[in-house]
Amino acid sequence: MKLHVLYFARLRERFGLAEETLEFDGAxxxxxxxxxxxRGGVWAEELDSSRPFRVAVNxxxxxxxxxxxxxxxxxxxxxxxxx
Amino acid sequence: MKIxxxxxxxDLGAEVDAMREGRSDxxxxxxxxxxxxxxxxxxxxxxxxxxxxxxxxxxxxxALVDEAHSRWILLDVTVIHRVGRLVPGDPIVLxxxxxxHRGEAFAACEFIxxxxxxxxxxxxxxxxxxxxxxxxxxxxxxxxAERWR
Numbered sequence: 219m220k221l222h223v224l225y226f227a228r229l230r231e232r233f234g235l236a237e238e239t240l241e242f243d244g245a246x247x248x249x250x251x252x253x254x255x256x257r258g259g260v261w262a263e264e265l266d267s268s269r270p271f272r273v274a275v276n277x278x279x280x281x282x283x284x285x286x287x288x289x290x291x292x293x294x295x296x297x298x299x300x301x
Numbered sequence: 302m303k304i305x306x307x308x309x310x311x312d313l314g315a316e317v318d319a320m321r322e323g324r325s326d327x328x329x330x331x332x333x334x335x336x337x338x339x340x341x342x343x344x345x346x347x348x349x350x351x352x353x354x355x356x357x358x359x360x361x362x363x364a365l366v367d368e369a370h371s372r373w374i375l376l377d378v379t380v381i382h383r384v385g386r387l388v389p390g391d392p393i394v395l396x397x398x399x400x401x402h403r404g405e406a407f408a409a410c411e412f413i414x415x416x417x418x419x420x421x422x423x424x425x426x427x428x429x430x431x432x433x434x435x436x437x438x439x440x441x442x443x444x445x446a447e448r449w450r
Binding site for chain 1 (some may be wrong): 324334335344351352353354356361382393394414415418420421422423424425426435436437438442
């Protein structure tokens with residue numbers, strides 16, 4: 219499936235990437251995370267299950283087992299710090 | 302309901318006046334203004350830059366306001382959050398809630414702020430004497446949101 223993936227804040231800086239289009243074989247948010255982790259380096263480090271990142275699908279924060287619709291907008295970011 | 306994400310400053314008095322304009326059913330307006338501080342985690346802060354997720358931010362703020370409306374009887378809500386570079390003393394966020402009585406206004410204002418801190422996609426990066434650093438989320442903010450469950 220094809221996804222539009224966005225990165226924000228510290229993760230955007232660490233990955234050196236704000237967004238990308240991703241073609242992959244998977245069905246859930248956890249599958250995307252695993253796909254990105256497999257790139258190794260900072261990807262493996264920052265997306266390790268011990269790190270507190272959040273995943274949003276079509277602009278709603280979801281649990282990692284959430285299913286992905288085709289052409290979903292997936293965003294990965296650190297816990298929020300506004301206000 | 303008014304929800305705005307903007308780089309410009311806001312004026313609390315003007316926002317409260319706008320809520321009151323043309324209506325006489327409001328008995329209480331509670332408001333909160335969050336400001337940029339010059340000290341955080343034991344280090345001086347010369348400035349901060351607020352980043353957000355355009356689209357999701359507005360959606361998340363609207364969902365918070367909707368949830369407040371489902372819990373209390375509210376007459377109007379305004380939420381304004383700034384983005385971009387801010388210096389100490391600058392206002393960051395405004396929440397104003399109008400209702401018939403103070404109880405609903407106070408409670409809903411605090412509720413919206415507590416959930417904004419944990420659900421709205423904003424991130425702060427601070428400029429300190431040691432260099433730039435991203436602000437880490439606080440467990441106390443999660444706890445503050447948790448007590449409304």
